[in-house]
Amino acid sequence: MNREPLLMIPGPTNLPHAVREALGQPSIYHRDSEFAQLLDVCTEGLKPLFGTDSDVLILTSSSTGAMEAGVVNFLSPGDRVIAISSGKFGERLGEIAATFGAQVSWLTVEPGRAATPEVLTALAADRKPDAVLLVQNETSTGVCQDVAALAEVANSHGALVIVDAVSSLGGIPFEMDDWSVDVVIAGSQKALMLPPGLGFVAVSERAWQAVESAQMPRFYFDLQEAKKSARKGQTPYTPNVNMMVALAEVVALIQAEGLPNVYRRHHQMGEAARAAVQALDLALFADPQYASDVVTAVESPEGLDSTNLVKHIRDEHNILVSGGQGDLKGKIFRLGHLGCAGLTEMRRTIQAVASSLADLGYQCTVEAALDAIEEVAANA
């Protein structure tokens, strides 16, 4: 068996060779001109992924730290906020806002479904929010929300739009400027093919104006300080320089593949996953209208605890897939298909799922699933 497991979870993801090499280089000095160039390459290289000409700031933290930065720099205690809860991750921005004193109204959608502009319109008319918080890709259910449509509603109420794009950025298109989104948060360990440890926040002009009056306290995550330092080619505090050297490699890899091709590859992976899973007679958990191209949630067959299936796939095939979280524990399993992965990895994963189902007493025909993948490949 291959010593290195194949990661088909929604992060951390498989690391390209160039990234692994870069991570192991000697640390560079973060107050040197070499670092200033590196920061510029990383920042400029990320902007097309956000679809913005505005500022992108790089933080040394998990994505949740970047989410905190995306909230506390723009809001004040007492602000009225609508948080769209589409699952475990959609809740986090709202939880952060509440922790720092915002008045949070929840727009809770059924697991596996997305928020609609209609429901948001109704709630916004009632609550007159200062900000609307949402996630683009809800990793816990495999749902991708329509950020453009939801942002339009929020904008019509003059609310700031703060979006968690942690698990989607670089895998699913994001057009921050076109969609009038104010704050977008992302992380390193998803489609960006890096280990966890860097967070990213893109900030619109309107959001920079909001910073001036925002009263939530911040120090480590103070984005004005980050912006001020960035102008000098620095970060306010010692950054993870090795991760940033690796990020520059990722920028080069994405540029070489071409961002439209990167998105096409992810879309194809999403199509292949959905087709293959259905060919195995398994049910997709997410509303097909909002199916995510980076993570597919699958209902476990009647009588089978998905935790056992996930364990079997790991133990027998050295492939990591994810189970369900919270109320969905045992009921679904999730395939992550983002970052450094393609149809080869998808075929191997689907074979492992089918073989494991058979081992656990659930009959299924792997041939139909592999045929379904080939059909997606042929239509690319």
Add this chain to the structure above:
Amino acid sequence: MNREPLLMIPGPTNLPHAVREALGQPSIYHRDSEFAQLLDVCTEGLKPLFGTDSDVLILTSSSTGAMEAGVVNFLSPGDRVIAISSGKFGERLGEIAATFGAQVSWLTVEPGRAATPEVLTALAADRKPDAVLLVQNETSTGVCQDVAALAEVANSHGALVIVDAVSSLGGIPFEMDDWSVDVVIAGSQKALMLPPGLGFVAVSERAWQAVESAQMPRFYFDLQEAKKSARKGQTPYTPNVNMMVALAEVVALIQAEGLPNVYRRHHQMGEAARAAVQALDLALFADPQYASDVVTAVESPEGLDSTNLVKHIRDEHNILVSGGQGDLKGKIFRLGHLGCAGLTEMRRTIQAVASSLADLGYQCTVEAALDAIEEVAANA
């Protein structure tokens, strides 16, 4: 010229080979049993460095993030705090406390000197602090404060003692339990021989009690959440797993060398740096009574801007040393001698300093400086 510069700055430091290899491994899954074992190895391995049997928590952030965690979990807005300002880094804990609403009284010491228990006693009697904040090793001036003596004063007033040991932990002894220190903060990129990107916070029993009533808001840096997750072998948010695999290598390296030997090596490096610099007819900046064993600040000769010297050493010798910060810019230069470095690196550095001084028109005798290092080596 060697492509890889020698880092003789106070962080980031030189990475051991085992660390570089570990950083470049495929990412592991942070919700897996393999991670639980790793977290345990790292946590237990760090405790002797803190000198504690209490909890050590690992955060994915720069050290400043860990400093924020070390403040906001234990204090409330309005709390009376004495912050000992011994220089740029000593100020940071106090700035964080003030940002989150504490009433901060500053005990400011002259650059190059340390706070004395007498001065703290007088101020504490007047201010009746809830907490005293200080740095062990002030990187900006090369001063190592007497944490034990200062903590004793703070304890006698029932104040929490919160210490920034970022640039000293693992290089200079720390005895958290013996000294009755409540919160100790450290980072990865100093004596711990890792890139920047992990922060560490050790928490005493008394500090855990203080958490219960502490009202400063925290989410990403919530240490109760970190403790709760650690009991399950996890972290609340996706950690930098590659850095933690490398941290386990560092723990093994320190155990193999033996912690007392690690401290002895750093002390020897400090002695060698001070002796060599004086043999070059340069003046030490820090009060000799409080000289740091991990960073030596040196006054630039009359008429020489230290920025030029630092640049010359980098350009001609591929060795990075640091200049002065703030008011000390141009006036001092600083040699970092911590982590993965020994007398071989010190000799090379002193030769580069001497040769660069000569190039810039300042006569000095390198032989005397090298002899001084040999004398320190012989007395080990």
